[in-house]
Amino acid sequence: MFHARTIAVHVAAFGGGFVIMSLELLGGRILAPWFGGSIHVWGSIITVFMVSLSLGYLLGGRLSLRNPSLDKLAAAFLCGGVALVPLVHAAEPAMAWLFDLIEDPRYGSLAASLVLFSLPTVLLGMISPYAVRLLVRTAPESGHVAGTLYFVSTLGSAVGTLGTSFYFVLWFEVNTILTGLVVALAVLAAVAFAGERAS
């Protein structure tokens, strides 16, 4: 039951959930200097994350139809990590541009969330359904496998939320945390990659 492949997929699901929520919370921090702390800023961020995740689920499920492998899961993590890098370097000019372009801070923050967070979140959203496909062997066990993976990835989300809002923002600068998330995604890619080789 507990062979390397299974463990690797669960670690990947936990890490994916962790990074998604950590990023969502940092979203508020990143947007506040430009679009403020009003409730609509959080509305924008949550909307973009929900829409992006839903698209990611759709895409991940679709991609799992053809030759699913842990290597491809590793590629999704790597792409997610690469998509986070511009947040460190290009978020400020992007928000400055959108701030001048859009007067209403509601739509400004929505556009900024879309530009900054949609791509990484779509990529990270692909992980859950893809992970289900990697572990399911028979129809009767599919619900059990999916349930366990949801459990692990949502637990990861909870830990990412708490860790970021209670501790990371107290210990590190936003860009340091973002860099940490990029490194975490690279490590998760390596775990998935190793899981494929070990089995």
Added chain:
Amino acid sequence: MRARRGPALRPNRWLRAIRAVRAATIFCCLAAATGQAKVIHREASLYQTVLVTERGAVVCLQFETRKDLRNQSCLDRRRPRHLVLPYTRMLLGALLLVPNPETILVIGLGGGILPTAFAELLPDAHVDAVEIDPVVVGVAERFFGFRETARVRVFVSDARVFTRRAAGRDRRYDLIVLDAFGSEYIPEHLMTVEYFRETRALLTPRGVVAANTFRDSGLHDHESETWHQAFGPFIEFTTDYSLNRILMASAAPLPEASTVDERARTWHRKLERFGVSITDFPGAFNRAPRWDRTKEALTDQYAPANLLRAGE
């Protein structure tokens, strides 16, 4: 990419005890002053529950968070000019640094007490007030006699967004008052070096900024360092009858003590009607505030103001 240390070193135990007693004493005085107040209006907004309480002729605005209700604004209906809360009186100390401000920006409307006082004290001044919560604006008009006029305007906006837009539109102010902190929560993007620099950029060459903030908090050193990095030299103004700390800085070099004293004498008569004994203020202006310089300034990258405040 600097790693950050955890919560600050604990101050010594006796100091903490003295502080606690002092805070409790002041709090009891405040509580006595507002005790048995009856709630005459309660309205939920997107951000908080806004309460209006009444005790005799005094109506107060409060934001309901926990049990600890602290008054945000108070109005004495028998003496509407009289500034009931000590911190509002203390903020008028900024008039000693910039004698006749023509354009004034107030961040955080509350009951609108300060904008109203400025408009009355300075008949030629234009006052812009920024308030994030539209419910607060309605309550200020209904219960605190606040009125928008040709000279007093309100903008419902986040302060940071307003500040950036105002900079783009070349609005400049002789006096900016920062009064956006509740007793329980600090909007963290409004306590960073970057925000203060954006605020400083809105000042005219003789402009002055004055902020209402907390006296006893784990933030003290971080906040002082943040002010120092954004504004350079600043004045700290505290009194033994208020839990608040007023910080003031100027775009031009701060005026000499003798100039400040002279201005206090000029203002004295006018401000007496507002319950402000302005001539007592200059002696309490601390031009060389002390703090632990090893504490980090807060920035947009590192802004855990509420965690640091609670960490004392």
